Amino acid sequence: xxxVTLTNVSKRYGDTVVLxxxxxxxxxxxxxxxxxxxxxxxxxxxxxxxxxxEISGGELAxxxxxxxxxxxxxxxxxxVFQSYALYPHMSVFDNMAFGLKLHxxxxxxxxxxxxxxxxxxxxxxxxxxxxxELSGGQRQRVAIGRAIVRDPKLFLFDEPLSNxxxxxxxxxxxxxxxLHRELKATMVYVTHDxxxxxxxxxxxxxxxEGRVQQAGTPVELYEQPxxxxxxxxxxxxxxxxxxxxxxxxxxxxxxxxxxxxxARADVEAGGLRVGQAVEIGVRPEHLRPxxxxxxxxxxxxxxxDGEVVLVEQLxxxxxxxxxxxxxxxxxxxxxxxxxxxxxxxxxxxAPVEALHVFDADGQAHRRxxxxx
Amino acid sequence: xxxxxxxLFVHATLGGYSLLVLFPIVLVLVxxxxxxxxxxxxxxxxxxxxxxxxxxxxxxxxxxxxxGMFFNSVVVTGCSLVLILLLGAMAAWALTEYRFxxxxxLALFLAFGIMVPIRLGSVSILQTMVALDLVNTLTALVLVxxxxxxxxxxxxxxxxxRQVPGELKDAARCDGVSExxxxxxxxxxxxxxxxxxxxxxxxxxxxxxxxFPLILAPSExxxxxxxxxxxxxxxxxxxxxxxxxxxxxxxxxxxxVYALLSRQLIRGITAGAVK
Numbered sequence: 149x150x151x152v153t154l155t156n157v158s159k160r161y162g163d164t165v166v167l168x169x170x171x172x173x174x175x176x177x178x179x180x181x182x183x184x185x186x187x188x189x190x191x192x193x194x195x196x197x198x199x200x201x202e203i204s205g206g207e208l209a210x211x212x213x214x215x216x217x218x219x220x221x222x223x224x225x226x227x228v229f230q231s232y233a234l235y236p237h238m239s240v241f242d243n244m245a246f247g248l249k250l251h252x253x254x255x256x257x258x259x260x261x262x263x264x265x266x267x268x269x270x271x272x273x274x275x276x277x278x279x280x281e282l283s284g285g286q287r288q289r290v291a292i293g294r295a296i297v298r299d300p301k302l303f304l305f306d307e308p309l310s311n312x313x314x315x316x317x318x319x320x321x322x323x324x325x326x327l328h329r330e331l332k333a334t335m336v337y338v339t340h341d342x343x344x345x346x347x348x349x350x351x352x353x354x355x356x357e358g359r360v361q362q363a364g365t366p367v368e369l370y371e372q373p374x375x376x377x378x379x380x381x382x383x384x385x386x387x388x389x390x391x392x393x394x395x396x397x398x399x400x401x402x403x404x405x406x407x408x409x410x411a412r413a414d415v416e417a418g419g420l421r422v423g424q425a426v427e428i429g430v431r432p433e434h435l436r437p438x439x440x441x442x443x444x445x446x447x448x449x450x451x452x453d454g455e456v457v458l459v460e461q462l463x464x465x466x467x468x469x470x471x472x473x474x475x476x477x478x479x480x481x482x483x484x485x486x487x488x489x490x491x492x493x494x495x496x497x498a499p500v501e502a503l504h505v506f507d508a509d510g511q512a513h514r515r516x517x518x519x520x
Numbered sequence: 521x522x523x524x525x526x527x528l529f530v531h532a533t534l535g536g537y538s539l540l541v542l543f544p545i546v547l548v549l550v551x552x553x554x555x556x557x558x559x560x561x562x563x564x565x566x567x568x569x570x571x572x573x574x575x576x577x578x579x580x581x582x583x584x585x586x587x588g589m590f591f592n593s594v595v596v597t598g599c600s601l602v603l604i605l606l607l608g609a610m611a612a613w614a615l616t617e618y619r620f621x622x623x624x625x626l627a628l629f630l631a632f633g634i635m636v637p638i639r640l641g642s643v644s645i646l647q648t649m650v651a652l653d654l655v656n657t658l659t660a661l662v663l664v665x666x667x668x669x670x671x672x673x674x675x676x677x678x679x680x681x682r683q684v685p686g687e688l689k690d691a692a693r694c695d696g697v698s699e700x701x702x703x704x705x706x707x708x709x710x711x712x713x714x715x716x717x718x719x720x721x722x723x724x725x726x727x728x729x730x731x732f733p734l735i736l737a738p739s740e741x742x743x744x745x746x747x748x749x750x751x752x753x754x755x756x757x758x759x760x761x762x763x764x765x766x767x768x769x770x771x772x773x774x775x776x777v778y779a780l781l782s783r784q785l786i787r788g789i790t791a792g793a794v795k
Binding site for chain 1: 685687688690691692693694695696697705706709710
């Protein structure tokens with residue numbers, strides 16, 4: 149039973165504020181992913197949980213006990229590092245045994261634990277090898293094995309897949325998910341890769357400029373991004389953002405776009421005034437092409453007329469880039485777009501409930517119709 | 521063609537330098553196996569059946585005092601080496617790993633030792649040793665050599681310790697290991713090539729030193745080999761057989777240590793060159 153609670157945690161280096169006001173609750177057995185662009189403070193936060201960085205302010209509690217000043221080992225934490233950090237002069241077995249020896253596990257117990265972990269990770273035939281004789285994926289497993297044998301209360305992962313090639317990354321990702329299920333352990337995972345975050349996390353914490361932007365399930369983040377940053381960070385390709393002005397409030401929100409086009413969004417209108425400048429967001433996968441002569445979809449929220457400037461074929465789907473007559477650049481993602489050619493005239497629509505509205509500060513207005 | 525020429529030039533230069541360096545050593549070795557007359561008649565000739573003689577070795581090995589001197593040299597060099605490497609590595613670790621007030625100043629102070637030759641302080645060192653009643657002890661020599669060797673050891677080892685990835689230390693700290701264990705079990709094994717390099721570079725001048733044994737420990741009981749060999753060199757008559765034999769024997773320990781450490785040494789010197 150491990151719960152981690154961060155209350156108003158901050159980190160400063162001299163006058164530079166790296167993290168501020170981080171509040172976070174991690175429930176027992178939860179897989180939490182910290183995600184954000186580089187320099188957002190996610191690794192620093194992880195290192196603070198581990199005890200490798202001092203906490204400048206606020207409180208970090210594990211199972212109700214404040215551990216701000218405890219050294220790493222006494223927090224019952226194991227960390228897997230980005231570079232794996234295997235001791236290069238020790239065999240795989242010794243690497244895994246190193247921490248155990250000092251925790252007073254006797255020889256037979258150590259051997260039993262290491263062999264069990266090695267079997268679970270399929271590295272039992274490698275125990276006598278040195279790290280340099282292993283492939284990247286194998287080293288990764290050893291690093292994870294070294295964490296497992298300690299039987300920690302909390303696992304911390306610092307971008308553990310970033311040094312692996314693409315196919316191995318997917319494989320290891322799946323295995324990490326399996327491992328989490330089997331161990332039922334609480335895990336915190338840092339990555340800058342949103343696919344890793346979305347697939348692994350029970351809860352995702354999006355960070356930017358030293359602050360938590362939003363914490364929630366992958367679906368929450370996708371459907372109800374709290375602000376402009378989260379909306380652009382989650383989803384690939386990124387959400388289309390267009391400047392707009394509030395034209396009328398009639399239960400929903402009516403917006404006018406460049407060159408007189410209109411849009412309708414089904415969001416909570418609290419705080420919006422007619423004439424206010426806002427931004428609307430439409431995800432590429434919510435845009436649908438309609439025939440240029442057709443009126444559009446039923447329940448249409450927004451319509452764009454324009455010219456196709458680029459088509460990218462990804463195999464399972466296509467990305468189509470369009471320049472609207474209003475001069476805006478848009479991306480559309482769809483699966484049956486083989487007939488779209490560069491230079492075509494096109495009309496794209498998105499339904500009312502697909503539209504996001506962000507005010508001037510980038511805060512999102514809650515979508516009412518989002519299927520949650 | 522050009523490449524062939526360049527390779528020839530490089531090899532000629534290196535070969536020439538090797539000859540230059542090896543010539544005196546070979547000369548000593550060759551002549552140590554010749555009769556006294558042959559040494560003077562034909563200093564450059566190899567020993568023949570007629571001129572072969574090991575009388576020098578017999579004299580040196582038969583001399584009980586030489587064994588003692590050899591022992592003194594080994595003790596002084598060995599103790600100094602162990603202390604320099606251990607204390608140097610520890611200081612280097614502390615100076616690179618921990619941020620504390622005066623860190624920079626301390627590092628600068630220690631680096632100063634490289635620039636100031638320790639022999640400048642011979643008089644005050646002697647006065648200090650007299651005051652401490654350490655004259656004619658091996659301890660005096662060890663203390664001086666440790667002081668002499670530390671600055672370079674710290675400088676070189678700091679550079680290598682800095683290259684040990686920080687995540688290794690973090691990983692060890694997560695494993696709940698004490699700082700001493702991190703140093704002994706992680707850092708030291710990883711900078712072993714550097715330790716070997718520093719070891720060889722520190723050992724040779726200590727083994728060969730004549731100055732400090734002469735002024736600090738010239739007594740019969742504490743003479744080192746380098747100092748002791750001088751007794752065969754007299755004002756009027758020098759026993760060249762014995763001198764050459766003793767010198768040849770004195771080279772051996774250095775060669776043995778070098779052979780043992782050479783693999784590490786080469787890695788140490790070239791580390792960082794290819795990465």
